[in-house]
Amino acid sequence: MKVGILALQGAFGLHERVLSRLGVAPVQVRTPDELAEVDRLVIPGGESTAISKLLDANGLADPLDDRLADGLPVLGTCAGMILLAHKVVDGYPGQRCFGAIDVAVIRNGYGRQSDSFSAPIAIDGWDSAFPGVFIRAPVVESAGADVEVLAKLDGVPVLCRQGSVSVSSFHPELADDDRVHRWFVEQE
């Protein structure tokens, strides 16, 4: 299994570090050729506007759309969640969202940096809380009936899955805990 990390902008290096620790040997994805070779993809945190523009500039937007339609297993964290969402409320005009998972998100819904926070997240079926780090994070405004909500914070979904698409509004790559990545690479 070849795991790719979208390496246009953002915290792709941290995802790479966690996955390497798990013995996965991830590859960076910046071009359509690199995307074509991966069996799984992580879309990291970063600025979703910048990543969205760079997807277009590097000719990745349509190939990624096709791979997602074909069921490419993907994990999107923060900006990655915004890009995979069905709808971005108050989004930047022209912002890419691939509609791979039926959630509507509010960009920077948790506020500016002064409101960024860490909090323990209880995840369904996991034996201890996961250290969630939320940086100018998106808020899940609504999740469709087919979306499995695996964790909520104060009543708001923060980790969701629909088929092969998993998204979190927090940054597992910033935590000293590799369980979210392990869960992603071990999914069928």
Added chain:
Amino acid sequence: MAVESMSGRETGTTLVKRGLAEMLKSGVIMDVVTPEQAKIAEDAGAVAVMALERVPADIRSDGGVARMSDPEMITGIQEAVTIPVMAKARIGHFVEAQILEALDVDYIDESEVLTPADEAHHIDKWAFTVPFVCGATSLGEALRRISEGACMIRSKGEAGTGNIVEAVRHLRSIIGDVRRVTQADSAELFEWAKQLQAPLPLVREVAETGWLPVPLFCAGGISTPADAGLVMQLGAEAVFVGSGIFKSSDPAPRAKAIVEAATNYRDGHILAKVSRGLGEPMPGLEIDGLDTRLADRGW
């Protein structure tokens, strides 16, 4: 079935403050002086903007004391864009920093581009919830700023010159010394700490991890996509562009080109493509002809 967490939220932790710098990696942070420029920067794919009253090239030519920007101007830029907004405080001017924190800026740059307010002390940055970025010309200076609580370091370069030579000098100095420290044995680290005038625990951390404890970005003199590619290949993790965009003849395409260069910094073909037909870059200055070296500010 989701398990409900009730918030034990902690704000302003080191992880949360350094975390935003991680999210800006491989991005371009652009100096802007108006909401219109901020929109152009956001449209071009900037990961953040630095709100200030004058770009460094104008501060340099105007002379006089350069201070924190008018809060009204910063607020106007915050309202214009959805990306993070940074602003500058003078070195040691902790009250300017308190004001910027009250304005809810996303990052404070304790910057040598403004006129220093204190000739011996930098701001105690641990006292703030908002994260700080500081400039450095050497590994020792970088570690001193980190010991004071900086969550991101940018190599200083020489702001407002459009000349990349100082940025290259500072990056090579910082990264070269990081490499040398990782080669030192445990006894030599005491001597390194003394030479660098930096706390021993931070020197040890560099030796163990092979990198700074916070991200290292580059500033000061970047004016072309090739400049961005150069500093990224030297080891910078993102770039600040000050005067280089809005002092050029055609800012929007140049801004977009530098954004694409920061991502595709190893790809000569993409760099060639994005470098075409960008018009005139900002006028450059020779370092030897400068009256004021901004990089010398900071202690």
